[in-house]
Amino acid sequence: MDKNLKRMATMHRMQMTGLELFYRQGYYNTSIDDILKSLDLSKGAFYYHFQSKEEFFISIVQNLVFRKVYSMLIEPVEGKNNPLHAIEVCLDDALETAEHNHMDFGFVLANFMNEFNGRNPEIMKYLTDICKVWEVNLVTALQRGKTDGFVERHIDSEGVAAYIISSYFGIRTLMVGGNRKMMRYHYIQQLRNYFRSLSPVVIA
Amino acid sequence: MDKNLKRMATMHRMQMTGLELFYRQGYYNTSIDDILKSLDLSKGAFYYHFQSKEEFFISIVQNLVFRKVYSMLIEPVEGKNNPLHAIEVCLDDALETAEHNHMDFGFVLANFMNEFNGRNPEIMKYLTDICKVWEVNLVTALQRGKTDGFVERHIDSEGVAAYIISSYFGIRTLMVGGNRKMMRYHYIQQLRNYFRSLSPVVIA
DNA sequence: AAAATAACCGACCGCCTGGTCGGTTTAACG
DNA sequence: CGTTAAACCGACCAGGCGGTCGGTTATTTT
Known part of the structure; x- marks a missing residue:
């Protein structure tokens, strides 16, 4: 025992x-x-x-990467009222870890996806699967946001989710070679800009 | 001779x-x-x-990658009137190459940045430099767009440029493991959404 | 205490890597 | 022609790689 x-x-x-x-x-x-x-x-x-280096890596992806992505990027959005606001806070938190040069697991995911793309289909599948879980949860949150009046009804939730993930993956690539703090600020600012175009128009 | x-x-x-x-x-x-x-x-x-594998790679970056990024992502935006529209068309073209699984050089750049990050500072510098050239040119185009009335005056050009590059890098990472055609469509759709929030409000 | 087994050690293997170097082929030139 | 140098060949090297395996140590179990 x-x-x-x-x-x-x-x-x-x-x-x-x-x-x-x-x-x-x-x-x-x-x-x-x-x-x-x-x-x-x-x-x-x-x-x-x-058994092997590969099996070792897969166990890491499933046991560490997946759980962390879930607890850091998915769970914090799940329960909240206003999905756009929850997503913004969540990504800002993730970028804070990134700013201090720690592992943020969204970036870990993007990094590995880049490395294994076209080189190891099996590992790639595990990674894209995690990505899809994230995407699906974003879509769900956005749809709920529509019925709750936080998100404009005619937007394309799948498109928005993909765009959010994209911009996050991308900013992390950019952050490695620049002023991290400023980039985090820029990113959140523009994300907010973007989100404004997804909010219902407030009738004054 | x-x-x-x-x-x-x-x-x-x-x-x-x-x-x-x-x-x-x-x-x-x-x-x-x-x-x-x-x-x-x-x-x-x-x-x-x-001389070496490394010197070989650097020569590739300077001779091929840099030139291609310039001709595909920078030049097509330089001369145009409406920068937001020019950027949209330019990125859509780039994603078309990507859709057919050819090398689009924005992705080549992002890919290499991920691979060399923290592993080879010298090579990293060449890559981030190219990135910066792109960024600077986007900022210039956006600023000109302000004076020409195509871009809302109080937006932060640096932030917008970073956000555009980010989202593009990111969508390319996502595209590798999904329906490329649909993702391209999604991306351009949301980019347009985002750009709408940067345009001057049309007074009817 | 003895037996059994889980946990770990480290020398070793075949293969591949970036890089070297003495030699051969190719082509321009007097 | 013959000379000369550029262009290219491929055997070779030291070192690192993933992976194997016979053995040793630590911990339970009986």
Whole structure:
């Protein structure tokens, strides 16, 4: 029983460090030895717990990336009244983590999608699936926003959701090579601009 | 004299094939032998013309990527009257190439920025520089649009430019794993939505 | 205490990588 | 022609890669 705990602990440690290095250096550019070195573990330990580098990565995507995307980008929007406002706050929070150069998991996702695109269809599927979950939840929130009077009725929710995700993925790519704080400010400002065009016109 | 021509031709051939493969498989995941194999050339030929893999890549960025970004994303906006409309048409054209799965160079740029971020500062600089040229030209176009009455005067041109580039980078990341044609349509539709919020209010 | 098994070690393998270098082919020129 | 240099060849190298495996240590179980 205690063994099972140790097993879980070690695997989790490996996955955390693995994600950190895969994120920073890329999957193909990070060797298993890199990960093991910063953990003071050996090849034997790795292949005792995981079948291959690929299976290891997939376990990271499902256990860490998916959960984090869900808790950071999906859940915070789910319950709220005004979806546009909730989305704005949520993305601003995510960009705050990004501003301090920590992993924000939306970017982790976008990064990996770029790396595996056309190179590993299986892994790609896991990533696009997460993306789709996010998209579907945005669409749901937007639709509910329509019935609640927070969102203009004739807008195309799928299009808006795709555009929101796009702009977020993109700003994260841009942020890496510039003034992060200013870019975050710019982004939220323009997102608000955009959202204004989706709000019902207030009849004075 | 003829020698010089041959030299240029071979180097260009290498650069074209190199870009194609780096784009499809990633820089770190593409070996020099990969490139040489599809060119029927040898290691000797490669290292006769280029000093290293890195220098080779930089020459590709400067000679091919930069020029193409300029001719496809910057020039088409430069001369036009209505900048918002010109940008829309330009990005739609770029997404058309993307829809048919060809290289659109905005995406090439975003892709490489993701791959080299935090891994190779020197290469990163070349890439962010291209990005900045694009951004500056967008800002210029937007400012001119203000004086010409096509763009609302109090908008933040820098913010808008960043947001446009962001959304474009992002949609290209999303396009790889979905219905390309529909995503292009969605994107342009929402871009137009966004641009409406930047246009001067028409007094009926 | 002994047996069993989970957890881990690290030398080793075959393969591929970026890069080198002595040699060969090709083509311009006197 | 012959000379000369540019263009190209391909065997080779050291190092790193993902992955294997026979062995050792730590922890339960009996």
